[in-house]
């Protein structure tokens with residue numbers, strides 16, 4: 001039986017940071033780095049924290065480490081903003097264990113990618129797999145994390161939602177990380193528009209707003225929240241020229257960062273801003289000294305507002 005809408009559905013609104021996982025130089029977890037980064041993000045107006053996703057290297061962390069990160073982030077957020085824990089794993093039972101842990105640890109929302117080593121070949125199989133994980137999260141709202149470029153999933157996401165919305169009692173919505181705005185729009189229309197479809201491609205935020213996005217989860221919100229707020233504010237005033245100008249800056253910064261190992265470059269920027277995040281873990285590689293120097297030169301000359309000297 002489906003619980004009534006107010007119990008089972010949630011809504012994530014505004015800019016939600018996909019958080020980075022602070023590591024030390026040897027790549028060990030540095031939990032102490034979570035507290036200052038969380039305070040900083042909340043001060044920047046971030047309205048939620050999405051932990052252990054693609055940005056947070058969830059797939060490169062052990063289950064024990066992921067639990068520690070969830071606990072520490074819930075404590076650091078201290079109820080100021082919702083904490084969403086990404087629990088996707090190739091072993092569905094590990095994912096379920098992480099979902100149960102997230103609920104116990106006081107997280108607000110559970111989210112999961114699909115297993116990807118053995119590809120899921122039908123919407124029904126995806127519903128069953130996500131149902132198992134969502135159920136383990138108890139009464140917490142569940143958001144499927146749709147990121148086909150990384151999982152390789154070829155499932156029609158609208159079809160998945162149409163089936164899942166009546167079968168997964170606590171399904172609240174999706175984190176939609178793809179670039180098909182028409183599909184994103186179709187997802188928002190499933191079940192009479194009662195699901196919450198959160199957008200996950202920072203460089204297309206403006207386009208997503210035009211198709212109805214109310215919330216977005218992204219890596220670059222860690223460093224550019226004020227700029228994205230400009231995009232949203234201008235859009236809400238129907239000042240589309242200003243919205244495009246602000247969005248274009250984000251596009252150009254992201255294009256510059258994509259010349260480097262992307263998340264390693266993002267972690268370096270946060271470290272320069274005083275929030276030491278360390279390097280990325282294998283299989284993502286570290287920046288070389290030459291890359292670090294060129295990144296610093298590019299950012300300080302082209303985007304002084306980032307505060308990189």
Ligand code: MN9
Pocket residue numbers: 018053054055177200201202203217218219220254
């Ligand atoms: O899901 C992030 N996706 C990945 C969120 O990291 C794969 C995005 O925020 C991107 O990092 C961002 C830049 O391409 O859009």
